[in-house]
Amino acid sequence: MSETxxxxxxxxxxxxxxxxxxxxxxxGRFTQEYWGGRVVESDWKKGSPVRFSKRDGGDGGVKGTVxxxxxxxxxxxxxxxxxxxxxxxxxxxxxxxxKQVTPGNVRLQIVHEPHEAGSxxxxxxxxxxxxxxxxxxxxxxxxxxxxATQRWESEGR
Amino acid sequence: MxxxxxxxxxxxxxxxxxxxxxRLLDLLHAHxxxxxxxxxxxxxxxxxxxxxxxxxxxxxxxxxxxxxxxEKLHYLNPAPIHAITxxxxxxxxxxxxxxxxxxxxxxxxxx
Numbered sequence: 520m521s522e523t524x525x526x527x528x529x530x531x532x533x534x535x536x537x538x539x540x541x542x543x544x545x546x547g548r549f550t551q552e553y554w555g556g557r558v559v560e561s562d563w564k565k566g567s568p569v570r571f572s573k574r575d576g577g578d579g580g581v582k583g584t585v586x587x588x589x590x591x592x593x594x595x596x597x598x599x600x601x602x603x604x605x606x607x608x609x610x611x612x613x614x615x616x617x618k619q620v621t622p623g624n625v626r627l628q629i630v631h632e633p634h635e636a637g638s639x640x641x642x643x644x645x646x647x648x649x650x651x652x653x654x655x656x657x658x659x660x661x662x663x664x665x666x667a668t669q670r671w672e673s674e675g676r
Numbered sequence: 677m678x679x680x681x682x683x684x685x686x687x688x689x690x691x692x693x694x695x696x697x698x699r700l701l702d703l704l705h706a707h708x709x710x711x712x713x714x715x716x717x718x719x720x721x722x723x724x725x726x727x728x729x730x731x732x733x734x735x736x737x738x739x740x741x742x743x744x745x746x747e748k749l750h751y752l753n754p755a756p757i758h759a760i761t762x763x764x765x766x767x768x769x770x771x772x773x774x775x776x777x778x779x780x781x782x783x784x785x786x787x
Contacts, residue, residue: 524709528751530740548786630742649754653762656755662779665762 525632526611526640529652532626535659537619540627541591543655544615547572553654553664556672557581561596563588569596574672578603583610592617597634598644609638627652684737688756691736696721697729701738704752711747 533540543549547558557579561569571579583597597610612634618626631640654665691697696719703718704710716726733739740753
């Protein structure tokens with residue numbers, strides 16, 4: 520049983536299907552649209568690496584390892600910031616739970632929590648999730664992400 | 677916001693229209709992951725009263741709960757508040773037709 524408790528929990532209802540939500544979270548072609556231009560890369564097998572890159576292939580600043588993947592309902596991976604010239608901070612863990620609650624609506628829950636000794640979910644990351652997930656919702660429901668996350672890319676964030 | 681029905685929106689505003697419930701949100705914003713017992717002390721309210729407020733907040737989607745063993749941890753869920761912010765402060769694109777068509781083309785091209 521975990522001794523630590525989650526730092527951040529986000530629940531949203533999206534007018535979409537579980538498969539589409541899962542695809543949006545795991546396919547870089549989609550993440551680049553709503554996730555500040557970040558392309559997520561992984562084969563999503565347990566133990567495989569996860570990498571966030573920029574559209575030009577450059578380092579997106581975050582990497583991790585797949586802990587669990589059960590499409591389309593569960594995705595868990597570690598989250599570690601990779602800053603140039605700095606030893607990597609202890610990894611945190613992100614859990615996505617996806618559930619089709621009605622034929623037209625999906626309940627998406629994200630929990631971000633400490634994973635290793637000394638790890639913590641930084642405030643900047645917590646606030647970032649809110650924007651990314653709202654942009655994801657907007658993207659799936661209207662085809663357009665939110666302006667806020669599009670600005671991140673042009674600002675170099 | 678397509679999936680937030682009028683009923684759900686009403687629940688959010690009703691939940692926010694109470695001093696004690698807003699105080700609970702402030703407490704959870706400051707210290708995420710508190711139990712019912714943790715939240716009773718600062719509010720100086722009975723367990724039952726706080727529990728009722730939390731139930732309303734949870735129904736409105738403003739509070740999310742996570743179980744850790746036998747402990748029920750409460751979190752401020754940003755989604756409904758973010759939706760309000762986007763509705764009245766963010767520039768929310770109304771013309772969706774073109775965007776949906778583009779998405780459809782992209783998905784069909786990939787098949």
